[in-house]
Amino acid sequence: MTRRWTPLVWLLPLGLVLLVAAVLGAQWLRTLPDVQAFLAQYPGETARPEGAPVGFPWWLQWQHALNAFFLLLIVRTGWQIGSGRRPPAFWTRRNDGLIRTRNPPRRLSIHVWFHLVLDALWVVNGILYWVLLFATGQWLRLVPLSWDVVPHAVSVLIQYLSLDWPVHDGWVHYNALQLLMYGFTVFVAAPVAFLTGLRLSSVWRPEWRFPPEKPTRWLHVAAMVYFVGFTFLHVSLILATGALRNLNHMYAGRDDESWAGLVVFVVSLVVMIVGWVVARPAVLERLAALGGTIRK
Numbered sequence: 001m002t003r004r005w006t007p008l009v010w011l012l013p014l015g016l017v018l019l020v021a022a023v024l025g026a027q028w029l030r031t032l033p034d035v036q037a038f039l040a041q042y043p044g045e046t047a048r049p050e051g052a053p054v055g056f057p058w059w060l061q062w063q064h065a066l067n068a069f070f071l072l073l074i075v076r077t078g079w080q081i082g083s084g085r086r087p088p089a090f091w092t093r094r095n096d097g098l099i100r101t102r103n104p105p106r107r108l109s110i111h112v113w114f115h116l117v118l119d120a121l122w123v124v125n126g127i128l129y130w131v132l133l134f135a136t137g138q139w140l141r142l143v144p145l146s147w148d149v150v151p152h153a154v155s156v157l158i159q160y161l162s163l164d165w166p167v168h169d170g171w172v173h174y175n176a177l178q179l180l181m182y183g184f185t186v187f188v189a190a191p192v193a194f195l196t197g198l199r200l201s202s203v204w205r206p207e208w209r210f211p212p213e214k215p216t217r218w219l220h221v222a223a224m225v226y227f228v229g230f231t232f233l234h235v236s237l238i239l240a241t242g243a244l245r246n247l248n249h250m251y252a253g254r255d256d257e258s259w260a261g262l263v264v265f266v267v268s269l270v271v272m273i274v275g276w277v278v279a280r281p282a283v284l285e286r287l288a289a290l291g292g293t294i295r296k
Contacts (some may be wrong), residue, residue, distance in 0.1 A: 007014050015229075026161030035158070044156040044166040047150050048173040052140035055171055056253055057067065063129045065268045070122040072272050073279060077115035078224050086280040087111050089112055091293045105292075106202045110281060119197055126190055133186075141174060142183040152176030162272060165241050171255040181230070189226055196220035 002148065029035045080087075087109035095105050108116075159166045165172040168175040177275035198204065199216045238246040245259035248254045251268070254261070285294050 013068060016105055022161050023163060026158050027163070029228070030162050030164070031263045038151070039155050039158065042148070042151040042155040044152050044159060044175045044177070045168050045173065046144065046152055046179070047175050049140045049145055051137060052173070053137050055255065056249055057063075057136065057138075058253060061250060061253055063125060063132075064198060066125050067129070067285045068231075068268070069272055069275060070118055070125065071231070073275060074115065074122060075224055075228060076276070076279075077111050077118060078221075080111040081109070082221070088296070089285050089288075091288045091292045092295070096242060107295075108202060110284050110288060110294075112202075113292075114279065114284050117200060119194075119201075121205060123194055126194075129186075142179065142186055144176070144179050144183065149176045149179060153180050161235070170208065170246065171249055189223055189230075192219065193223040193227070 030039070034196040089110040090107050091110055091113040092107045093105040133142070151182060152178040156166050156175050160177070166175055170178070196216050196219050198214065199211060200220060242257075244257040244259065244262060245255070247265045248256060248258060249261070251264040252258070
């Protein structure tokens, strides 16, 4: 482990200690009469917007699975880039194809090349996701429309941390904390990851010095840490608050407790594992050689 990534290693034990303290603190808070009155006044769910769709269409299920697949490999390649180790190969784009530039192409490590390819696929999937969100009204399930979402979200956070799960129906309407977190992930965290990554990519010319590279790189890494943390909490809560029903919502498009969603989820995990194993240097070098020159 290089010094560059050493601070991130300490996030896991530190996060565990803070989580235990937060759980104990939330359980103590729930014994206070004022907090009990607050939870009763704000149970955790805002009014459902008029015209908001119910359930999850097939395209949302597929995009969710694709997004998880891309993010897994994006985080992996991002970690490889930041490890400081010498990459197994380098790639240089040929300057005689459809894409021709006045300046000679920059040499990239095979990890950076794969990271950029994955980023491009993730961005295309994200743009399509945004278009379909607004075209079908699904955005109403992700964007809070009233300020009472804040106290409701605080209430949900206390309930989650105290291990007394809030009662809600995600098939119809997310609770307030989910609404804020999902909306933030889709409309803030994802664009930040894309824009900072664009600044750090080879597309950005050296003479374009704004925004500064160092704080941009820090923000890009912070976005990666956020996605890892969000994914861990998201999956943990899905499994802890009714795994079969929750998995059916997103992977089978049905609101019941059958095993269909779990089966599709397991298949998606197998695909992710296969993608992880296949994406080894020898395979990546062959793919990269289709559009450039490989040097060891």
